[in-house]
Amino acid sequence: MNALIKSATIVDSKSDFHNETVDILIEKGRISKISKRITNPNNYKEIKLDNLHVSQGWFDSSVSFGEPGYEEREIISNGLKTAANSGFTAVALNANSNPVIDSYADITFVKSKAQDNAVSLYPIGALTRGSQSEDLAELFDMTNAGAVAFYDYQKPICNPNLMKIALQYASNFNGLVCSFPQESKISGLGVANENINSTKLGLKGNPALAEELQVARDLFILEYTEGKLHIPTISTAKSVDLIRTAKNKKLDVTCSVAIHNLIFTDDSLQEFDTNFKVLPPLRTLNDCEALIEGLKDGTIDMVTTDHNPIDIEDKKVEFDFAKYGTIGLESAFGAMQHIFTTKKTISILTQGKSRFGVSESTINEGELADLALFNPDKNYEFSLKHITSRSKNSMFIGEQLKGETYGIIANNKIVLK
Structure with a gap:
């Protein structure tokens, strides 16, 4: 799996790029480069999302x-x-x-x-x-x-x-x-x-x-x-x-x-x-x-x-x-x-x-890409449309929440909503 994440703010206190907004290049499931700006080297899939933040x-x-x-x-x-x-x-x-x-x-x-x-x-x-x-x-x-x-x-x-x-x-x-x-x-x-x-x-x-x-x-x-x-x-x-x-x-x-x-x-x-x-x-x-x-x-x-x-x-x-x-x-x-x-x-x-016994990967060059992707600032009312579980028994239905998740990159795979 290869991908280029554009303009993402890293939230990881163990990362050398904590709190920085950067591009993240992922090749074969591993972070190969993190920099302010990375040009797409081989026409990899680009991930551009509103107010994108990433963490472990x-x-x-x-x-x-x-x-x-x-x-x-x-x-x-x-x-x-x-x-x-x-x-x-x-x-x-x-x-x-x-x-x-x-x-x-x-x-x-x-x-x-x-x-x-x-x-x-x-x-x-x-x-x-x-x-x-x-x-x-x-x-x-x-x-x-x-x-x-x-x-x-x-x-x-x-x-x-x-x-x-x-x-x-x-x-x-x-x-x-x-x-x-x-x-x-x-x-x-x-x-x-x-x-x-x-x-x-x-x-x-x-x-x-x-x-x-x-x-x-x-x-x-x-x-x-x-x-x-x-x-x-x-x-x-x-x-x-x-x-x-x-x-x-x-x-x-x-x-x-x-x-x-x-x-x-x-x-x-x-x-x-x-x-x-x-x-x-x-x-x-x-x-x-x-x-x-x-x-x-x-x-x-x-x-x-x-x-x-x-x-x-x-x-x-x-x-x-x-x-x-x-x-x-x-x-x-x-x-x-x-x-x-x-x-x-x-x-x-x-x-x-x-x-x-769960392994940890920080957001640094050379590490495996194990990332959560999210927008921390979006406010919305939680409803049935936000539920992908088969069962819908959530006590949060109707509650005002802050923060939207986009998906993950892990195990050499990308999952986005």
């Missing part, structure tokens, strides 16, 4: 695509196209398919579905067989097949001894164990944050305590085992404090937060819109502020869209019975820019790669 490709540590088994929600090929259109060059795929991805063959299957794609897919294997929280899955075999972490998606490991054994066993091959932060006996049948809003709306409450107890438990077990832990999608102020303390003790722990938990609160549930039914639930403004501060000071290592397509049959029902989940790839950049500057947004969207 973005990474999402938690996406779900449905396939195999839930193809009505999404398929891997279209999910990767959605990621590319949204500026992501790498995604970690959750194991919540049917059957659950819990074996060498399963990892091989999903990797084969992503072959020769511009977006690199990094499969996460289930931590336990069938994600049933009873017996460990084939962790070492899945590692050999290409699994980058182990996680029973949105299913807590209830047995603390099982979590202890998982951390001890995985440490033999530097495996990354993920633990969903929810104590199920406390959360019970709760579908919304336990607060004044859940009481007024008559919705069963899922208290912050349920998350914080599980986080505290897992951090105690981590300290005992000296393992390697990732806590996905935390949502409360106390969780941030607990993880901050653990990091000060030099425990090998990272965590993420879903973008929607930074922006929306449980006030959004007034209309019983099931697109706002997510797990962990939307919390309070105080929690949002603490999560944002946690990102700023480095306590929270990465954001995720927690992209989870759910078909209309499972969303257009009573709130209590609707499935959890929202899509988020398409709205990620525009939503983040309502909280952070462009520079900080890009920094956050490119964090977390090393934790999941």
